[in-house]
Amino acid sequence: xxxxxxxxICGVGLIGGSFALGLKRADAVGQIVGIGRRREPLERALALxxxxxxxxxxxxxxxxxxxxxxxxxxxxMDAIMAAMAxxxxxxxxxxxxxxxxxxxxxxxxxxxGHRLAQVVPAHPIAGAEKSxxxxxxxxxxxxxxxxxxxxxxxxxxxxxxxxxxxxxxGATVVDMSPQEHDQVFAAVSHLPxxxxxxxxxxxxQRDNAELLFSHAxxxxxxxxxxxxxxxxxxxxxxxxxxxALLAELDAYLDEMARLRAMxxxxxxxxxxxxxxRARRARNAWAEGLPVQxxx
Amino acid sequence: xxxxxxxxICGVGLIGGSFALGLKRADAVGQIVGIGRRREPLERALALxxxxxxxxxxxxxxxxxxxxxxxxxxxxMDAIMAAMAxxxxxxxxxxxxxxxxxxxxxxxxxxxGHRLAQVVPAHPIAGAEKSxxxxxxxxxxxxxxxxxxxxxxxxxxxxxxxxxxxxxxGATVVDMSPQEHDQVFAAVSHLPxxxxxxxxxxxxQRDNAELLFSHAxxxxxxxxxxxxxxxxxxxxxxxxxxxALLAELDAYLDEMARLRAMxxxxxxxxxxxxxxRARRARNAWAEGLPVQxxx
Numbered sequence: 001x002x003x004x005x006x007x008x009i010c011g012v013g014l015i016g017g018s019f020a021l022g023l024k025r026a027d028a029v030g031q032i033v034g035i036g037r038r039r040e041p042l043e044r045a046l047a048l049x050x051x052x053x054x055x056x057x058x059x060x061x062x063x064x065x066x067x068x069x070x071x072x073x074x075x076x077m078d079a080i081m082a083a084m085a086x087x088x089x090x091x092x093x094x095x096x097x098x099x100x101x102x103x104x105x106x107x108x109x110x111x112x113g114h115r116l117a118q119v120v121p122a123h124p125i126a127g128a129e130k131s132x133x134x135x136x137x138x139x140x141x142x143x144x145x146x147x148x149x150x151x152x153x154x155x156x157x158x159x160x161x162x163x164x165x166x167x168x169x170g171a172t173v174v175d176m177s178p179q180e181h182d183q184v185f186a187a188v189s190h191l192p193x194x195x196x197x198x199x200x201x202x203x204x205q206r207d208n209a210e211l212l213f214s215h216a217x218x219x220x221x222x223x224x225x226x227x228x229x230x231x232x233x234x235x236x237x238x239x240x241x242x243x244a245l246l247a248e249l250d251a252y253l254d255e256m257a258r259l260r261a262m263x264x265x266x267x268x269x270x271x272x273x274x275x276x277r278a279r280r281a282r283n284a285w286a287e288g289l290p291v292q293x294x295x
Numbered sequence: 296x297x298x299x300x301x302x303x304i305c306g307v308g309l310i311g312g313s314f315a316l317g318l319k320r321a322d323a324v325g326q327i328v329g330i331g332r333r334r335e336p337l338e339r340a341l342a343l344x345x346x347x348x349x350x351x352x353x354x355x356x357x358x359x360x361x362x363x364x365x366x367x368x369x370x371x372m373d374a375i376m377a378a379m380a381x382x383x384x385x386x387x388x389x390x391x392x393x394x395x396x397x398x399x400x401x402x403x404x405x406x407x408g409h410r411l412a413q414v415v416p417a418h419p420i421a422g423a424e425k426s427x428x429x430x431x432x433x434x435x436x437x438x439x440x441x442x443x444x445x446x447x448x449x450x451x452x453x454x455x456x457x458x459x460x461x462x463x464x465g466a467t468v469v470d471m472s473p474q475e476h477d478q479v480f481a482a483v484s485h486l487p488x489x490x491x492x493x494x495x496x497x498x499x500q501r502d503n504a505e506l507l508f509s510h511a512x513x514x515x516x517x518x519x520x521x522x523x524x525x526x527x528x529x530x531x532x533x534x535x536x537x538x539a540l541l542a543e544l545d546a547y548l549d550e551m552a553r554l555r556a557m558x559x560x561x562x563x564x565x566x567x568x569x570x571x572r573a574r575r576a577r578n579a580w581a582e583g584l585p586v587q588x589x590x
Contacts, residue, residue, distance in 0.1 A: 281499035
């Protein structure tokens with residue numbers, strides 16, 4: 001008996017598809033059913049062997065399902081939960097892969113309020129600048145973190161099923177509150193994406209854009225890699241987490257105002273101190289050491 | 296006869312050391328002499344076989360030299376040129392690897408005004424987030440760009456010698472004016488570095504910095520890679536190019552103010568339009584296509 005007899009994935013792209021492939025490789029799943037807004041990506045997922053079957057409606061999909069993964073952009077969660085709620089059975093655990101958690105938890109409480117014991121919100125921390133089921137691969141979650149934000153009402157067995165599924169994909173699972181999750185990821189993920197999108201957009205609109213980009217090198221390539229991310233997904237993340245993201249953006253703009261003043265004053269020592277502190281933190285982090293060290 | 300009989304490198308770190316190794320591999324150089332502020336890095340360069348000899352002073356170094364590469368942070372250029380000027384002979388071509396060009400040209404005019412025909416300013420565009428001669432390697436410049444900003448007074452043969460030396464290292468050489476160079480690199484290199492240093496510094500000072508960094512993933516790693524760059528070098532670049540960099544920073548802060556307003560208003564369609572435009576430009580650039588395309 002596999003860990004999961006019947007798995008339903010709503011939204012079979014990079015995230016949902018890689019979950020399917022990881023579980024298949026671990027022999028942790030029996031049957032995988034895909035469902036989604038549009039039929040065409042599901043047909044491709046079926047052709048690629050990522051899913052075994054396409055569901056025509058939620059009643060069909062949820063029949064005897066053990067686990068449902070909602071892997072759609074967070075802006076679609078309300079509509080998805082509203083559609084699935086009437087067909088959800090007692091024995092089906094529901095989880096999601098949404099990049100924000102307070103808004104997903106709010107949608108869960110609104111639409112699945114009678115089913116909270118079987119719902120376990122989650123967020124796999126895996127790069128997604130390429131999207132679509134063609135980009136999915138079984139290794140995506142190996143040694144990556146998955147954050148669970150269980151509800152106070154979530155049943156222990158439901159939490160353990162979701163944890164075991166992600167562990168079967170090779171991930172390390174950690175628990176956080178939805179609030180803590182959203183603040184942390186506003187800082188280390190959502191803000192950098194916004195900054196990278198902004199830089200590329202700023203430069204791409206210049207009259208001399210071709211000249212500028214023709215001289216961009218490896219530093220620019222890495223800095224802007226996340227500006228290749230999925231626009232709809234990042235629109236939804238920004239809107240869903242805008243309170244925490246605005247706070248992070250404002251803190252960053254304050255920092256940049258300080259750097260601007262140093263620059264305008266030609267204050268080399270002050271700039272060097274900031275750069276040195278940043279380099280030390282960046283390198284410590286990259287080596288797995290504490291970021292804050294005694295000077 | 297190699298292209299260069301005697302080469303002098305002032306500052307034998309990643310940039311100068313990789314130039315030495317590239318030329319050696321191409322059999323384009325006879326003897327390489329190192330000179331610098333401190334003896335210890337030169338000893339390491341000698342031990343690693345990057346240079347053949349350590350000069351004790353500029354008179355010694357410049358005797359019968361064919362080419363001198365100044366590969367020190369741009370903040371040291373004034374002092375270096377002042378020290379070398381009295382010993383520079385007629386037959387020696389001088390070039391540099393400074394990341395900014397207007398300030399280097401100003402220093403050249405001030406200190407080497409009687410020698411302009413034999414001076415050819417240049418800037419190799421190669422990643423330098425690791426520094427020091429231990430990081431040097433012969434392939435660093437293969438398929439990278441090197442920008443020459445020849446003076447109106449630069450002699451044709453001097454320009455061709457510098458061009459041929461970089462081509463021997465595998466680089467593609469392009470010519471620009473110092474002004475154009477400094478504006479282009481303020482936009483695509485200096486600004487991203489400042490933004491990355493600022494983000495890491497902002498987050499590293501938080502009370503919950505360890506928690507934040509412990510959840511940072513691959514997007515953050517790439518975005519902040521350049522925050523591991525050499526603080527002194529980047530201090531000098533920022534100060535030397537502060538007029539162009541301030542203009543770029545202000546344009547960027549205007550863009551981010553527009554994005555902030557979209558975020559505060561929860562204007563998903565406006566955010567998505569920016570993200571889509573940025574993604575299209577980033578992906579076109581990464582594929583070698585024009586950045587600006589008809590919508």
